[in-house]
Amino acid sequence: MxxxxxxxxxxxxxxxxxxxxxxxxxxxxxxxxxxxxxxxxxxxxxxxxxxxxxxxMTWPGKAECFKTIQTPSMGTLLPVPAESVDFDTTENLIIEGDNLEALKLLQKAYLGKVKMIYIDPPYNTGNDFIYPDNYTESLQTYLEYTNQVDAEGRKFGTNSDTDGRFHSRWMNMMYPRLYLARNLLRDDGVIFINIGEEELNNLIKICDEIMGEGNRLSIISRVAKTASNKGTFFAPSVDFILCYAKNIFELQQFSDSVDEKLYKKFEVEGLRKGDQYRDDIALYQSALDTRPNQRYWIKCPDGSFVIPPGKTFPANFEDGFKTIPEKGDGVWRWTPETYFTNKSLIVFKETSTSPLINQDGKKAKYNIYTKSYLKDREENGGTLPRNILTDFINRKGADLLKKYDIEFDYSKPVELIEYLLQITGCSGNDIVLDFFAGSCTTGHSVINWNTSNSSNIRFICIQLPETIENSNFLTVADIGKERMRRVIKKIKKDDTGKFGLNSAQDRGFRVFKLAESNFKAWDASAPKDVKSLATQLELHVEHIRAGRTSEDILYEILFKSGFALTTLVEKIELTGKSVYSVASGGMLICLEKELTLESIRAMAELKPQRVVCLDLGFAGNDQLKTNAVQIFKNKEIVFKTV
Ligand SMILES: C[S@@+](CC[C@H](N)C(=O)[O-])C[C@H]1O[C@@H](n2cnc3c(N)ncnc32)[C@H](O)[C@@H]1O
Structure with missing residues (x-):
């Protein structure tokens, strides 16, 4: 022992x-x-x-990234109903603030809840502002940032490539955010990260490390510009979208809709009358690997036999008679078994350019194609999305914003994000997160998608109040919120008269802003001499920060207790005191400063699972507090004070 x-x-x-x-x-x-x-x-x-x-991969500052991740946020998210739409009922969120702090604050309530993340972080072109994290004083940095000068009075600037830590600075900004974001993904969740050439290689390494290399699904190329002549040796036309699963084994297969244009409208006699089909995919393709079973004669309508080019030939001239191909021999796409079962789908087309050869070793008179029906492809789950996107150029994004009277050049096209929602199969009440939201393109895409697909996907958009020059708006966050207000107004107007059609859909958003916690923290690093301690004690007599409302405190308690920021809250009156009833009465929060025995008994009578009150509510009345503890204990109610 x-x-x-x-x-x-x-x-x-x-x-x-x-x-x-x-x-x-x-x-x-x-x-x-x-x-x-x-x-x-x-x-x-x-x-x-x-x-x-x-x-x-390592870089200067990487070890600090882990400290940054582990340091808890000292902030809170203050509700701003005045800037929101349908604050009381909506489950969409726009958070204004630094996304690192916001992601930390979302950890408890949104852990493993997000289906899809799309982000479009700064590409680090040398002209972007790269947020300067400081793990010891992260919130302080933000407060200084929102006043636009740091503690020494310097302006926050762009990350310039003359700086010796150009890439490290960007990686130090990205690593903790991606790390925290991964926690929020569901097991069948997926993340898309838009990025340019500048940091592509670094981002792949970071994501391979955080998400696991085996969870990398693709590095999609997206045509971003078609008519630019900027650049030095090349005019950059593409950017990239890195795509990772949270857990590749849990992820459902991606599926793109079949391109109907490829399927000709064709009336077919009999069973398949009216079906659309295509018959332009050749049965022989030169790029196919030499497969052992797939080199055989096919008998044509004129009685001749044809085979893909090569040097080895089956011994008998019989339909489907095969040989084992050698290196360099062409093969069909189908085995003889598939060929015989699907003979009705074989199409012979006479052509002078056939790549096939006949039994005399000469160029064949026919080429052979297979017919595929649109309905079959759709029933079999559509097609796999391609890892090159050509339909979502940047200009579409800026043009759409102009229609809403907003000038912003960095907006991605809504169609791009709608496409990602489609291929990943987002539906129902799934949550979609964008923590570099810019003009809130993701929010707009989700609302559009819901309107055309009768779904109720929720969005969470997080955006820094980055100031912008030469604009009608003060900050990028202001652009995002105003865009969403205008989009929602238009959709609601378009819906007028369509009775009940989209009435159940969520066309609102709650705005929250990052700020210091409502509760003053005890400064453990302050000097321990009598005078300093006395000052701290004095500061803590009223430990709630001045100017904060009951709603501010309510939401801090809510999300720190693990409730979503969109949880429905009802305000009720009990014995003349206001009480917030959360999640249909599961939790009661009373922020009154003068509690009474009567009000405590009334809360206990409602039999919630939890009750939270302000410590201040007992106004130094220790007896009342002792009674409250006993009353709640008798009813097996968890009771906390803050
Ligand atoms: C390329 S833009 C995103 C544009 C967006 N996809 C759109 O369609 O409008 C990147 C945005 O990330 C924001 N950003 C940068 N650092 C941030 C941070 N620490 N927290 C939140 N947002 C940040 C920037 O203000 C910038 O607007």
Whole structure:
């Protein structure tokens, strides 16, 4: 027997435990698929020396990124009904503030709840502003940022490439945000990150580490511009969208709709009358690998036999008679079995340019195609989306905004995000998050998508109040909110008269703004001399920050207790006191400053699971507090004060 705690030898973990750790923390995977234990310790909050050589990517500031991730936010999100639409009923969110703080504040309530994330972060072109994180004083940085000067009175500037830490600064900004964002994804969730050439390679490395290389689905190329002549050796025309699953094994297959233009309208006698089909996909394609079963003769309508080009030939001139191809021999797309079962789908077309050869070794008179019916393709789940996107150029985004009387050049086209919603199969009440929201294109896309697909997908858009020059708006966040107000107004107007059609759909959003917590924090780093302690104590006599409303406090309690920011809240009166009833009475929050025994009894009578009151509510009346504890305990109600 020993009184020492049992020592867990991590180096000899069983395979299932290793797999579980790798699933939970993909970033600890080594090149050989094992666990990097130093990285694991770092992730779990221990400081380690990351200087030893090993596979992986490192840069100045990476170790600080983990501290940034682990430092809790000292902020809160203040509700702003005046800037919202349908504040009381909507479940969409626009959060104005630094997304790092916001993502931290969302961790509890939205952990594992988000189906799709789309982000379009600064590409780091040398002209973008890159947010300067400071893990010890993250919120302070934001407060300084919103006053536009730092503690030394310097203006926050762009990340310029003359700066020795050009890439590191960007990676230090991205890493913690992506890390926290991954936590919010559902197991069948997916993230898309739009990026330019400047940081593409770094972003791939960061995401491979955070999301797990095995969860990388594609690096999509998107045609962004078609008529630009800017650039040095090339005129940049594409950007990229990195796509990762939270867990590739949980993700449902992506599906694109079949392009109907490719399917000719054709009246066919008999069963398939009226079906659309295409018959322009050749049965032989030169790019096919040499497959052992797929080189055989096919008998044509004139009795001749044809085969793909090559040097090896089946011995008998018989329909479907095969040979084993050698390297360089062409093969059909189908095996003889598929060919015989689907003969009705075979189309012979006479042509002088057939790549096939006949039994005399000469150019064949026919080429062979297969017919495919639109209905069949649709029933089989459509087609796989291609990893090149050509229909979503940037200009569409800016042009659409102009229709809403807004000038903003950095807006992505709504069609792009609607397309991502489509292929990922977003539906029902799924949540979509964009934490570099800009002009709120994601919010607009979600509202459009819901309107045309009778879904009720929710959006969460987070945007910094970055100031803009030469605009009717003060900040980018103002653009996003106003755009959404105008979009919603138009959709509601367009719907007038369409009785009940989209009435159940959520056409609103709640605005929240990042600010210091409503509750003053005890400054543990302050000097411990009598005078300083006395000052701190004085500050804490009233520990609620001046000027904060009951609603401000209500929402802080709500999301710190793990409720979504969109939870429905009802204000009720009990014995003359206002009480917020949350989630149909599951939790009661009373922020009155003068509680009475009567009001406490009335709350207990409603039998909520939890009750939260202000400490201040007991106004130093210890007896009342003791009674309250007992009353709630008797009814098995969890009781907390703040
Ligand atoms: C390229 S724009 C996004 C444009 C957006 N996709 C659209 O369609 O309008 C990137 C945005 O991220 C914002 N941003 C940068 N750092 C941020 C941060 N720390 N928190 C929140 N937003 C940030 C910038 O203000 C900028 O507007």
């Amino acid at each position: 020993t009184d020492q705690p049992e020592h867990l030898d991590l180096t000899s973990l069983p395979a299932d435990k290793t797999a579980e750790l790798l699933r939970l923390f993909p970033e600890i995977r080594t090149e050989g698929g094992q666990i990097d234990f130093d990285k694991l310790k770092l992730v779990l909050g221990q400081t380690v020396d990351v200087g030893r050589e090993r596979y992986g």
